[in-house]
Amino acid sequence: MIPPRDMNKILAFGSKQAKKRAARRGQAGELGRLPPEANITLAAEREATGVDEILAALEQDLIGLQPIKQKVSEIASLLLVDRARRRFGLEAPRPNLHMCFTGSPGTGKTTVALRMANLLHRLGYLETGQLVHAMRNDLIGEYIGQTAPRTKKILDQAMGGVLFIDEAYYLYNEKDPNDYGQEAVGILLQVMENDRDRLVVVLAGYKDRMDVFFTSNPGMASRIAHHLDFADYELGELLSIGEVMLKQAHYYLSPEAEDMLGKQLTRQMGDPLFSNARSVRNDLDRARLRHAFRLSAEPDRLWSRDDLMRLEPFDLMSDERL
Ligand SMILES: Nc1ncnc2c1ncn2[C@@H]1O[C@H](COP(=O)(O)OP(=O)(O)OP(=O)(O)O)[C@@H](O)[C@H]1O
Ligand SMILES: [Mg+2]
Structure with missing residues (x-):
């Protein structure tokens, strides 16, 4: 009372x-x-x-x-x-x-x-x-x-x-x-x-x-x-959401990386812990980490502006859940 x-x-x-x-x-x-x-x-x-x-x-x-x-x-x-x-x-x-x-x-x-x-x-x-x-x-x-x-x-x-x-x-x-x-x-x-x-x-x-x-x-x-x-997002929507997120952060996916993200999301969508657009954000955050790791592993190599923006399949190959 x-x-x-x-x-x-x-x-x-x-x-x-x-x-x-x-x-x-x-x-x-x-x-x-x-x-x-x-x-x-x-x-x-x-x-x-x-x-x-x-x-x-x-x-x-x-x-x-x-x-x-x-x-x-x-x-x-x-x-x-x-x-x-x-x-x-x-x-x-x-x-x-x-x-x-x-x-x-x-x-x-x-x-x-x-x-x-x-x-x-x-x-x-x-x-x-x-x-x-x-x-x-x-x-x-x-x-x-x-x-x-x-x-x-x-x-x-x-x-x-x-x-x-x-x-x-x-x-x-x-x-x-x-x-x-x-x-x-x-x-x-x-x-x-x-x-x-x-x-x-x-x-x-x-x-x-x-x-x-x-x-x-x-x-x-x-x-x-x-x-x-x-409603839950469909795969195409999740990919578009990823694109918007990356664009805002000045990154983009190579066509091969885009394929890879599609496959990764399809797998994740069946997981009970899948969190729609938030899982996309997490995947992309992890991809940025691996991208940075990939580039910094070759300290003497010349990287272009485009290299600094482009995510490749390697960057998306993370085994972590969601
Ligand atoms: N339709 C969309 N287009 C682009 N980005 C989106 C869309 N929906 C959600 N997001 C992004 O996904 C993330 C999670 O969204 P949000 O926090 O609004 O979800 P929620 O429904 O409140 O989740 P929860 O129930 O877990 O609190 C945010 O970063 C948001 O910007
Ligand atoms: Mg919320």
């Missing part, structure tokens, strides 16, 4: 901020109020918010993830229209944007959450747009009286931005009725409802465990507006 005093403090904190925000919104404001007969293009709104840059960067830097990109751009449209409506004084309650990201390790959940935080900030939905990453131990104490302050501290840090709760199902332990997880979930539920225009909560984890978590926590399920499922 949360001592009523703590809960009141948490709620009072929220309402104080809400008043400040309402006062700010009430001011003549950066948006500039338009007369009812005016017209507006959304292109101008897009330009003013810089939203297209974020969507273009998402498209360019992240391979695949089409359904995710689609959803992000739908949310962006909703907020753009919301912004345009506000210029005519058409106030509406902020839409609920709490989300759940499910998928295997390394499928891009954290990366997309970071971009989402930035997008929501640009569109004026979130005031500060930081992303605070939390797991069970950041929110839940081991002894009585520790959980409420711990959860509140994280919520304070995340206010104005995104609270990203990784492996959210560990918050709740059905087998242990004395578990303090219930208390943390209770506080989260309150804040997700009362402060939903100041904080976006993203719950992340494996889909099957998340489904079980929602079944035992219908209150949480009903507060999540968007479910995004991150």
Whole structure:
């Protein structure tokens, strides 16, 4: 149970901020109020918010993830229209944007959450747009009286931005009725409802465990507006992801090395520890190590700029797992 005093403090904190925000919104404001007969293009709104840059960067830097990109751009449209409506004084309650990201390790959940935080900030939905990453131990104490302050501290840090709760199902332990997880979930539920225009909560984890978590926590399920499922990458996508990573680091694979990476990934994809794009990053990090080792083994040989950039099959022949 949360001592009523703590809960009141948490709620009072929220309402104080809400008043400040309402006062700010009430001011003549950066948006500039338009007369009812005016017209507006959304292109101008897009330009003013810089939203297209974020969507273009998402498209360019992240391979695949089409359904995710689609959803992000739908949310962006909703907020753009919301912004345009506000210029005519058409106030509406902020839409609920709490989300759940499910998928295997390394499928891009954290990366997309970071971009989402930035997008929501640009569109004026979130005031500060930081992303605070939390797991069970950041929110839940081991002894009585520790959980409420711990959860509140994280919520304070995340206010104005995104609270990203990784492996959210560990918050709740059905087998242990004395578990303090219930208390943390209770506080989260309150804040997700009362402060939903100041904080976006993203719950992340494996889909099957998340489904079980929602079944035992219908209150949480009903507060999540968007479910995004991150599929495992296919071989072609993993290779393209590798290419993007190498390009950013000014390396590239020779055609033979590319073949080798394809074979290596095909082997790894069957391993239960395979972590999608993160495994690609690890493979390439190891390849850079071996490349450096190969070049430095011949200290007197002349190496060109191209040699310093090009990875060869030898560099990929590492036996380590993932
Ligand atoms: N579609 C993609 N295109 C390019 N790079 C990607 C893509 N998806 C993931 N990555 C890269 O792979 C790495 C792992 O991604 P990220 O940390 O977002 O995965 P995650 O789903 O949060 O994993 P976990 O569940 O283990 O926390 C990051 O370095 C990220 O930049
Ligand atoms: Mg992650």
